[in-house]
Amino acid sequence: MLIASYNPSSLGDVLITVIHEDTAQQRIDKKGNIVRIRAVDTDKILGYNFFNVSKIIGSLDEKGQVKLNNSQVAGLNAALTEAGFEDELVIDNEPKFVVGYVEEISEHPDSDHLHITKTRVDNGDLLQIVCGAPNIEQGQTVVVAKVGAMMPSGQIIWPGKLRGVPSEGMICSARELSLPNAPEKRGILVLSHEKYAVGKEFVF
Template sequence: MKINEKEVFRLLISSYNPTVLGDVLIMVTGQATNAEQNVATNGDVTRLTKKDNNELVGVNLFNASQYVHDLKGNGQILLTESQIAEVNAAVKKAGFDFEVPFDNQPKFVIGHVETLVEHPDSDHLHIAQVDLGTEKLQIVCGAPNVGAGQKVVVAKIGAMMPDGKIIWPGKLRGVESYGMICSAHELGLPNAPQRHGILVLDAASQTGAPFDFAGDYSANY
């Protein structure tokens, strides 16, 4: 089963970094390059939409702490339902007629690699079918240590990696991929090795559970 496209774009990726960007709350709701976007600003709200279909892909809220309570962070943040209500009140006050969706689904989860086959057009890529408990995703992976039966960390569509990269659906050499199987280094874990290879978790790890970044995984490196 592949991820539903409507679900892909009913997500919210929020980031707040006042030290670097000032008091600006950045919210991404879809994928589009700068050239594919229309930009409109009313007051403290900037709306970004796709040029071809007017789909909402992003919202920037300036002077954000004046509108949203308890706004803290230094990178990706998860907005509460009440904070989203405050964001939408600011959007309405600015004269826009859209709403920012509430999204509290974990984006880094434990997956079980059910099957793994070679990519038909690559000598190092593999195509994995990964069970996440409530859904199964096809993910193309190039790690040399990936194998069927493993418990792994999956960055789902809408995950923001520690380096700021956002995971979107894509194709690798013509094969669709709906997430990323992560290494300890990509997850920003302490003392993660620099070598190429995914983080393989203990077999007892619960499929579908949110990944705990605060855990000690050094024994799995």
Template sequence: MLIASYNPSGMGDNLIVLTNQSTNFNVNHAGDVVQFIGDNDELIGYNFINISQSLDLSNVSGQVFLSSEQVEKLNTLIKKAGFTQELVIDDEPKFVVGYVEKAEPHPDSDHLQVTTTVVDNDERVQIVSGSPNMQQGIKVVVAKVGAMMPSGLIIWPGELRGVSSDGMIVSGRELRLPNAPQVPGALILPDDFAPVGTPFDVNSTAAQSLFK
């Protein structure tokens, strides 16, 4: 997993890279590189200070989709700072067209449903959803574990009322699509929108025209 963000107006000239989720970690600082390390030497991420001296991110504000060349440059900075745990590129799509194969009532909730949802590579994931229009047999947009929502929210593995949930079935409002209804509810895609597993690009013409 590799989640990078750059927000110069809010965070200065700092690139934040996360590789894992943890609330308990130690911080190691060497030069312009800050390492966050969890239990058992598990890498949580890095903060690269004055990153514009190494990478051109002048047209970026928000999530950064790092190329292999950029990851290589970051690893060079990591080595120069004396750290040994390098970054590994993650170019797997995090927003995909999904298919709700099964939707069952949550055992401890009167409004949540536990879904079995097909994503890319014919993988099935369990996602707990509170969308009032959730049902079996619909095409949806899935934010997989490791996705960053337009709001900045990162999708991590989690639980809802004791049931594990790996991902999020999202709404047009949460994706900030033009003219999306500003009410709760999963974005149900037309059957002919795209095959299950197709990456969903919020900026594509097809996505932008869903609510016209």
């Protein structure tokens, strides 16, 4: 997994890359313009911060999440090697926001408002996603933020548990996707069966 974000107005010319979920205790290694972040307990690499990144891969037009191409990832890896880091970033082109279909829905055993869904996404995968939206129903076509998705708010979707039940993603509302004219009322975004094919990337 490789998640990248760029926000020059608040952070300057810094590309933040995330490989694994944050941990409470972290260790920092800095070499030149690159900072590596690792988990203290497992020594797992959590990500890298590339300072003056425009000198490494050229200017970035995006603000927020950045979809890196092969050439850009190769440039970052060359910079890692030059700085003395032995690690390598692996490009991740799999779509993280996809059209899903709610095949099954059941009540959460420890909540009066949460539901457990079995939702079909791309590659034929069936994900268990816990959803608290009041309008969730079986048979809906929806937008799924899969594990590794970065929401417009900057939140990254990781595997988790809601009231003890595992959940592998999030079924999104229009407001969570920052869509124009999103309703203030709580509820997921329900898509048209005719216009949206299950498993396709949802571009917004």
